[in-house]
Amino acid sequence: MPVSLPLIIPDWPAPANVRAAISTREGGLSLAPYDSLNLGGHVNDAPAAVAANRERLAGEVGLPVDALGWINQVHSDRVVALPGGAGKQADASVAHERYRACAILTADCLPVLFCSSSESIVAAAHAGWRGLAAGVLENTLATFSNPSTVMVWLGPAIGPDAFEVGSEVREAFLGRHREAGQAFKPSPKRENHYLADIYELARIRIAAAGVHPENIHGGGFCTVSDGARFFSYRRDGETGRMASLIWME
Numbered sequence: 001m002p003v004s005l006p007l008i009i010p011d012w013p014a015p016a017n018v019r020a021a022i023s024t025r026e027g028g029l030s031l032a033p034y035d036s037l038n039l040g041g042h043v044n045d046a047p048a049a050v051a052a053n054r055e056r057l058a059g060e061v062g063l064p065v066d067a068l069g070w071i072n073q074v075h076s077d078r079v080v081a082l083p084g085g086a087g088k089q090a091d092a093s094v095a096h097e098r099y100r101a102c103a104i105l106t107a108d109c110l111p112v113l114f115c116s117s118s119e120s121i122v123a124a125a126h127a128g129w130r131g132l133a134a135g136v137l138e139n140t141l142a143t144f145s146n147p148s149t150v151m152v153w154l155g156p157a158i159g160p161d162a163f164e165v166g167s168e169v170r171e172a173f174l175g176r177h178r179e180a181g182q183a184f185k186p187s188p189k190r191e192n193h194y195l196a197d198i199y200e201l202a203r204i205r206i207a208a209a210g211v212h213p214e215n216i217h218g219g220g221f222c223t224v225s226d227g228a229r230f231f232s233y234r235r236d237g238e239t240g241r242m243a244s245l246i247w248m249e
Contacts, residue, residue, distance in 0.1 A: 005037070005060045006229075010113065010153040012217040017098075018115045018122060020246040021061050022155050024229045028053040030240060038231070038240025040105050041070075045240065057243060061101075068103045068245065069093055073126045077134035079143060092125035092140040101247035107231040108223050110198050111155035111244035112137060112206075118149040122246045129165065132201060133172040138209045147210030152217065155244045156230055159222025160197035163234075167192045177204050 005027040010020045028037030029052050034045040039057060041050045058065040069082040071090045078090040082100050085093055093102040102124035104111045109128035115121075125131075125140045141147050164187050173180035183200035187193035199219040207213050223230040231240045 005056065007060065008156070010155075010218060012151055012153050014115050014151055014153075015117060017249045018246065019061070019249060020113050020115075020153065020244075022111065022244045023057055023242045025231050025240060025242065026229065028056060033236060033238045034240040037242075039243045040107075040241030043238070043240060057245075061245060063099060063101055063247065067099055067247070068101050068243075069095065070103050070105070073105060075126075075128050075130040077131060077136045077139050079123075079125075079136070079139045081143075091127075091131045091136050092123060094121060094123040094140070094143045095247065096121050098248045101245045104244045105241040106155070106157065106223075106244065107233045107239055107241045108158040110157035110202055111242075112140070112202060113153040113155065113244060113246045114140060114144070115151050115246065116144055116146075116149045117151065119145060120248060122248055124244055124246050127198070127202060129169055129172075129196070129198065129201075132198070132205065133169075133176070135205075137202060137205050141206070141209045141211065148212060150211050151215045152206055152211055154199055154202055154216070154218035156221035156223050156226075156242065157198050158224050158232070158234060160195055160199070162222060162224035163196045163198055164189065164193055165196045167194070169196060170194050173201055177208060180204055 008022040030038040030049040069086045079092040080090040082095040104124045112125040114123040183197040184194040223232045
């Protein structure tokens with residue numbers, strides 16, 4: 001169907017029956033500071049506006065609004081299966097049914113989409129640094145029978161020039177993978193702080209879990225610097241949320 005909302009469609013060699021779409025902040029009904037396609041129901045936006053925005057997104061991708069499997073994201077490593085896991089506390093979801101969309105909300109954290117060339121399963125994960133360090137991506141991959149057949153797409157997140165973190169964040173990743181050191185560089189602004197590349201951190205952990213590096217796609221966005229397209233909690237504080245969806249037809 002023709003796209004009227006300015007959605008981002010992943011450029012990856014997913015199976016023909018796999019569909020994915022990522023919203024931007026444009027094309028909705030919410031007022032500032034949630035303007036305009038805010039899809040998060042937990043950010044003090046008007047509930048009617050959020051509901052209308054979700055209906056607009058569902059209609060755009062050709063799914064019933066109740067097919068979007070929202071979860072209650074809490075920066076954990078927990079993965080739930082849809083449809084039963086919808087609404088539960090988790091930071092990733094998987095779906096085996098057709099026309100059942102895994103849905104992740106973000107506004108700087110990393111959305112990660114998964115599909116397989118050999119299995120009828122899709123998944124989506126919300127990877128802020130805490131969930132990423134805790135293993136949410138590894139736990140999501142564990143729901144697939146063979147990680148070597150999995151394809152991954154990294155969606156819009158805070159970029160490496162904007163993501164300043166403390167030394168404790170760096171140590172959390174170095175404790176698991178020494179090569180994670182390449183994803184950090186000293187901050188030019190504060191001592192004992194670093195600029196972190198969340199895309200590189202995700203690639204390291206996904207590859208270590210058995211996904212071929214050539215099957216890891218996406219990345220290269222920056223939600224902080226691209227205010228015209230993306231919500232950013234770090235930039236604005238009070239703001240909306242984008243959605244990353246993946247489903248099978």
